Amino acid sequence: MSSQENPQKCGNPKCTTAPPLPDSGAPPSSTLLKCGRCKKEAYCSRPCQAAAWPRHKRSCVRPNYIIKFQLSPEYVTDPPVSRTLSCPADAVFYHLHMALQVAFGWSTTHSFDFAVANPDYVSPFAANGGVGADGQPDFSALMEHLKRMNPAHGADPSAPQEYLFRVVDPVEQTMFSGVDRVHEGGRRHPNTPEKKADNYKLYQLFDDPKYQGRFP
Incomplete structure (x- = not known):
């Protein structure tokens, strides 16, 4: 109760x-x-x-969630582009992605994830704009960034987590997923739990006390 x-x-x-x-x-x-x-x-x-x-x-x-989705709010601002959806709590995240595809008019399904961002994370590469203390390009940060983009390497377990939790696309159901997953190595982390989008329901994340207050 x-x-x-x-x-x-x-x-x-x-x-x-x-x-x-x-x-x-x-x-x-x-x-x-x-x-x-x-x-x-x-x-x-x-x-x-x-x-x-x-x-x-x-x-x-369970009652539906009324959720406002804004497309790249840090970049798309004039005008902002958003959609508000009524989402069944028992729907899986894969179906939510399909609904967003229709709502925003996307023509096909590419690789995707839903993630809970770590508010304390600062990218070593982005923090200084890729420039070292001497004002020269910080090639070590650049190489680390590029290494993480390779799924075969990924993040060091001791490195800070960019995301606290991820819901990832089911590769076998996602068109062009193999081509479109070059970003995956940069988003994964050994300490970040993941669930498959076709087997994880909205309420399981949105009602989880660990993540309350972490959704914008």
């Missing part, structure tokens, strides 16, 4: 805990908590929730 309070009566029709009358001035005998999935029904206790589940499960559906 969610810890959110709800003023309605217990959702278990056989509940024997009677709420006080509204004008009695008596404190409530229990705190009603919303169903953690649909956020509609509420119960006075876990036993009541369990007793009501056979009836409630037929209508217990």
Whole structure:
């Protein structure tokens, strides 16, 4: 159950805990908590929730997420290009990508990922614009950057993570994925967990307490 309070009566029709009358001035005998999935029904206790589940499960559906997607907001600004989608919580990320493809008018599916950015990450190559302390090109940073672009190498486990979590495209279902994955080595990290987009649902990421507040 969610810890959110709800003023309605217990959702278990056989509940024997009677709420006080509204004008009695008596404190409530229990705190009603919303169903953690649909956020509609509420119960006075876990036993009541369990007793009501056979009836409630037929209508217990997670609410849709209303999500605004902005296309490259750091670059596309005049005018900004965005789409707002109503996304079923049980949809997988692969279907979300297909919906975005239609919404933005993309003609085909290339390699993609959905990632939770690490707010503390600063690219060693981008931090100084590729210039060393002496004002000359920092070739060591450039070589490290290019090495990471090769999937055979990838990041050093001790290097900072650019992403905290990634949902990656299922290669076998993504057109041109082999050609379009040259960026993959630069985005992967040994300490960054990954899930396949065709087997990972929106609510599994968006409702995960570890990533709350990390979505713009």
